[in-house]
Amino acid sequence: MSFLTPLYLAGLLAVGLPVFFHLIRREPTGKTPFSTLMFLSPSPPKLAKRKRIENWPLLMLRIAALAALALAFARPFVPQGTAFTAATPPPLRVALVVDVSASMRRDVVWERAQEALIEEIDRLGGGDEVALFAFDSATRTVVDWPVDEGSSDAHRLAVREAVEALSPDWGSTNLGDSLVEAAESLVARPRPEQGVGYRQRVVLVSDMQRGSRLEALQDYAWPMDVELQVRRVESKTPGNASLRLVVDEQSMLDEDPSFRALLAVTPDALGFPLQGGWLADDGAPLEPTFTRDMESGAVRAVPLEAPQPVGSPGFYLRGDDCDFDNVYYQAPRREQRLGLVYCGPEEEQDAAGDATARFFATRAFPATAHRTVEWLNPSAAATWDDPDLKLAIVVASLPNSEAERIAQALRRGVNVLCVATSADMSSTVARLSGDLSFRVEPLEVDDYLLWANVDREDPLLSPFADPRYGDFSKVRFWKASTFEVGDDGWRTLARYDRGDVAFLARNVERGRLFAIGASWGQQESQLALSTKFVPLLGQMTQRVAEVATERYETGDRLPLLHGGRVLTRVTDPAGEVTVVAAESPSYLLARPGVYRLEASELAWDVAVNLPASESDTTPLPDAALGFVQDTQRRRAAEASKRLAELPDVELEQRQSLWQWIVAATLVGVVVETWLAGRQATAVSVETAS
Amino acid sequence: FSEHRPYVYGDDQRYVDWKLYARSDRHFVKRFEDETNLRCYLIVDRSRSMNFGASSYTKGDYAATLAATLAMFLMRQHDAVGVMTFAETAGRFIPARCRSGQLRTILAALESNLPGESSDLGAALEMAGKLTPRRALTVVISDLLAPLEEVASRLRFLVAKGHDVAVLQTLDRAELEFPFNDASSFEDLETGRKIYVDPAAARREYLERFAAHQEAVRRLCVEAGVELTLLPTDVPLERALRQFVQLRGAQRTQRVRRERQGRGR
Numbered sequence: 001m002s003f004l005t006p007l008y009l010a011g012l013l014a015v016g017l018p019v020f021f022h023l024i025r026r027e028p029t030g031k032t033p034f035s036t037l038m039f040l041s042p043s044p045p046k047l048a049k050r051k052r053i054e055n056w057p058l059l060m061l062r063i064a065a066l067a068a069l070a071l072a073f074a075r076p077f078v079p080q081g082t083a084f085t086a087a088t089p090p091p092l093r094v095a096l097v098v099d100v101s102a103s104m105r106r107d108v109v110w111e112r113a114q115e116a117l118i119e120e121i122d123r124l125g126g127g128d129e130v131a132l133f134a135f136d137s138a139t140r141t142v143v144d145w146p147v148d149e150g151s152s153d154a155h156r157l158a159v160r161e162a163v164e165a166l167s168p169d170w171g172s173t174n175l176g177d178s179l180v181e182a183a184e185s186l187v188a189r190p191r192p193e194q195g196v197g198y199r200q201r202v203v204l205v206s207d208m209q210r211g212s213r214l215e216a217l218q219d220y221a222w223p224m225d226v227e228l229q230v231r232r233v234e235s236k237t238p239g240n241a242s243l244r245l246v247v248d249e250q251s252m253l254d255e256d257p258s259f260r261a262l263l264a265v266t267p268d269a270l271g272f273p274l275q276g277g278w279l280a281d282d283g284a285p286l287e288p289t290f291t292r293d294m295e296s297g298a299v300r301a302v303p304l305e306a307p308q309p310v311g312s313p314g315f316y317l318r319g320d321d322c323d324f325d326n327v328y329y330q331a332p333r334r335e336q337r338l339g340l341v342y343c344g345p346e347e348e349q350d351a352a353g354d355a356t357a358r359f360f361a362t363r364a365f366p367a368t369a370h371r372t373v374e375w376l377n378p379s380a381a382a383t384w385d386d387p388d389l390k391l392a393i394v395v396a397s398l399p400n401s402e403a404e405r406i407a408q409a410l411r412r413g414v415n416v417l418c419v420a421t422s423a424d425m426s427s428t429v430a431r432l433s434g435d436l437s438f439r440v441e442p443l444e445v446d447d448y449l450l451w452a453n454v455d456r457e458d459p460l461l462s463p464f465a466d467p468r469y470g471d472f473s474k475v476r477f478w479k480a481s482t483f484e485v486g487d488d489g490w491r492t493l494a495r496y497d498r499g500d501v502a503f504l505a506r507n508v509e510r511g512r513l514f515a516i517g518a519s520w521g522q523q524e525s526q527l528a529l530s531t532k533f534v535p536l537l538g539q540m541t542q543r544v545a546e547v548a549t550e551r552y553e554t555g556d557r558l559p560l561l562h563g564g565r566v567l568t569r570v571t572d573p574a575g576e577v578t579v580v581a582a583e584s585p586s587y588l589l590a591r592p593g594v595y596r597l598e599a600s601e602l603a604w605d606v607a608v609n610l611p612a613s614e615s616d617t618t619p620l621p622d623a624a625l626g627f628v629q630d631t632q633r634r635r636a637a638e639a640s641k642r643l644a645e646l647p648d649v650e651l652e653q654r655q656s657l658w659q660w661i662v663a664a665t666l667v668g669v670v671v672e673t674w675l676a677g678r679q680a681t682a683v684s685v686e687t688a689s
Numbered sequence: 690f691s692e693h694r695p696y697v698y699g700d701d702q703r704y705v706d707w708k709l710y711a712r713s714d715r716h717f718v719k720r721f722e723d724e725t726n727l728r729c730y731l732i733v734d735r736s737r738s739m740n741f742g743a744s745s746y747t748k749g750d751y752a753a754t755l756a757a758t759l760a761m762f763l764m765r766q767h768d769a770v771g772v773m774t775f776a777e778t779a780g781r782f783i784p785a786r787c788r789s790g791q792l793r794t795i796l797a798a799l800e801s802n803l804p805g806e807s808s809d810l811g812a813a814l815e816m817a818g819k820l821t822p823r824r825a826l827t828v829v830i831s832d833l834l835a836p837l838e839e840v841a842s843r844l845r846f847l848v849a850k851g852h853d854v855a856v857l858q859t860l861d862r863a864e865l866e867f868p869f870n871d872a873s874s875f876e877d878l879e880t881g882r883k884i885y886v887d888p889a890a891a892r893r894e895y896l897e898r899f900a901a902h903q904e905a906v907r908r909l910c911v912e913a914g915v916e917l918t919l920l921p922t923d924v925p926l927e928r929a930l931r932q933f934v935q936l937r938g939a940q941r942t943q944r945v946r947r948e949r950q951g952r953g954r
Binding site for chain 1: 692693694695709712713714715717738739740741748832834835861864869871872873874875876877878879880882883884885886887890891894895898899902
């Protein structure tokens with residue numbers, strides 16, 4: 001006799017254990033939950049007096065029932081001299097998953113990947129199936145599974161041609177998601193109704209760099225019958241250097257901020273002598289601005305003395321052997337025109353010869369290498385339609401018609417600063433803001449007032465959040481007013497030390513309205529003479545609708561709505577223009593470089609760079625996907641064992657001896673129950689008598 | 690230093706900026722980052738070992754009540770309080786804030802149980818270090834009945850980042866004294882493992898090993914520069930809190946005295 005699942009015969013040993021424990025053990029009667037067993041060791045059980053077995057037939061009946069159950073589970077059968085023939089291995093289904101992220105652009109890596117894929121395709125047999133998937137930050141199907149079972153020659157040829165036509169993209173490496181999608185695609189594939197079906201395998205071809213994302217595999221229960229093979233491709237020379245530009249904190253308030261170059265070398269490199277410099281506006285490298293020897297694994301921040309030249313699209317690095325990530329793009333400083341309006345007295349000196357507010361305001365916006373400043377005529381109608389108009393400073397009460405014109409510009413996105421120092425400014429501010437209860441109330445000032453309780457969380461005052469820049473206690477106000485507001489659409493930006501409101505802001509559709517209770521002329525306050533004046537006015541030229549960030553990574557999708565404006569055209573770094581359809585939700589930033597975006601009359605640049613993770617080309621250790629492969633090896637061994645047992649399985653299924661054994665066990669249990677009951681009755685009759 | 694604030698009657702005159710007064714004839718007090726926005730993070734152990742309690746409430750109930758009480762007192766002083774619960778992995782993390790609804794959110798987080806078979810305090814402290822970039826008062830409430838290898842380095846890391854760390858070790862009286870008499874099957878609440886234990890034979894070894902573990906905890910805290918307070922769950926909460934506050938005050942005084950002596954040399 002043979003057994004299909006002989007391990008269950010170990011249950012026969014367990015039959016003796018109840019007898020053993022019955023004779024020798026003293027069962028612990030209770031259970032005590034405790035927080036931890038860290039400090040406890042098991043105590044040995046104490047021996048009790050030996051007990052005698054009184055009812056041998058009942059005990060033997062019970063033992064026989066348990067033994068029969070163990071035998072039934074072992075699935076006995078009588079071999080009939082059939083010799084085992086190894087079944088032909090079933091056909092194979094292979095999902096080829098190839099990495100087309102940016103790191104695959106290194107020297108010979110892509111060629112080696114293509115060779116590995118062709119090798120896998122050439123190994124396939126006639127009945128095998130294959131599909132091709134490619135991934136970087138997202139996975140796509142390049143060649144889907146064949147419609148009929150088994151891959152024809154034409155299908156395999158199509159896969160081969162697709163491999164030859166493929167090339168790496170610029171995205172990051174979402175390795176986990178790609179393996180999950182490939183495995184799910186195999187599992188979803190229909191299986192044949194008869195026979196054992198296909199062997200299923202995912203073959204991954206990748207450089208397995210450390211910047212790959214694997215988190216999708218952590219939560220995923222890898223299918224038991226899908227094998228994973230990894231074909232790792234390596235570059236000729238190990239190691240990579242990369243760079244990113246960050247704005248120098250010290251220059252954050254400057255019109256032309258300076259940068260630091262963050263250099264990093266991977267730990268598997270030997271070290272590189274690196275040079276870096278700005279690119280010219282045509283992309284050609286300019287003279288290097290630094291030379292630095294970097295050792296393996298080093299990270300350094302190098303300050304760049306030279307500012308970004310006008311029109312330069314970014315910064316280059318050279319010295320390592322992988323140049324796919326050696327340019328960091330930065331939105332070029334284009335020539336800008338800043339339009340400003342001053343609505344108030346023209347004089348720059350008052351009767352006493354002191355400088356007026358106009359004197360200081362017109363000097364608070366210096367022209368720079370990339371910006372021209374133009375003070376526009378407030379009386380000209382074209383001024384208020386000028387797309388470069390950013391700020392209007394109103395220091396005198398205006399007639400209704402002029403105020404209405406300024407209000408329209410405010411709603412379109414022009415910021416307005418009202419210097420409301422007298423009660424007659426109330427109506428102007430009320431008309432601009434829509435708060436008809438707004439009142440300006442001049443204050444009696446004995447000596448001077450100071451600003452206290454400055455709201456540094458507001459975007460206007462956020463540059464002053466750092467305590468180094470945020471001390472307003474040196475600015476004295478000799479003439480000042482406060483405000484009474486009629487609704488809660490105002491935000492208080494500062495109060496005087498007496499508690500009165502000194503500075504307010506309000507969003508009006510796309511623009512922002514500021515009301516300040518003190519002027520900055522030489523006779524009114526020290527504001528214009530303080531270090532806060534220029535950055536404060538400069539911040540007011542930022543529009544509410546300004547694009548929040550200019551930095552993106554490849555694979556990001558650009559939303560088509562920016563501050564109420566809809567993107568209409570995009571020019572990519574290669575110069576290709578895309579007219580954006582109104583129904584598209586977003587625009588894919590597929591390659592690194594500088595993109596020019598247009599939305600009605602507004603145009604601006606955004607820089608798109610490779611994700612930093614792609615520059616970390618250090619190879620992942622072999623064990624990175626080991627937890628998946630270990631499961632597979634175990635299952636593969638079980639599957640081949642199952643294949644070998646197929647003829648025995650059929651024989652056992654035909655004989656079905658286990659059913660007779662179970663039936664006999666049930667009869668035995670019934671007899672045991674009757675016998676035990678009968679003996680219990682005999683004992684109670686004996687006791688009663 | 691963070692900013693100036695106009696002086697109001699009752700402010701501590703030690704913080705009046707006299708130079709500014711000389712310049713401006715006005716009284717302003719200096720405000721510092723710790724005063725303007727003290728941040729406190731409560732890292733609370735919610736693993737299964739905290740479900741043990743020989744009395745009518747468990748260590749977990751005691752720890753949660755303690756954490757909730759601390760949070761309420763701190764928020765009354767307009768300090769920002771956050772909470773992280775942990776078991777085998779870090780559970781819920783609530784960033785430190787001082788706004789309406791924050792206390793309710795904290796109470797909800799303290800009520801929920803977490804899955805997991807063990808406590809990994811090291812991982813929780815590592816996560817706390819990553820999620821709290823700015824200095825804060827960090828109070829760890831746990832029974833510390835877990836391997837301590839990773840805990841020391843993580844505590845030192847938090848202290849090096851400028852956090853003021855205090856550890857409140859909540860233990861049941863039964864864990865401290867092992868008062869059991871009857872032999873039975875003892876079950877580990879975290880792992881479910883059971884062993885047969887005869888308390889009469891095992892008590893001495895238990896107390897020795899427990900004392901060694903407590904000594905290791907004490908040494909670990911001293912080396913990391915962290916305050917450790919043992920809070921048996923049969924000590925009333927108000928006494929426990931008073932003891933904690935007094936200990937912090939005494940240790941701060943000692944630290945300031947040592948710093949002054951160092952400067953005087």
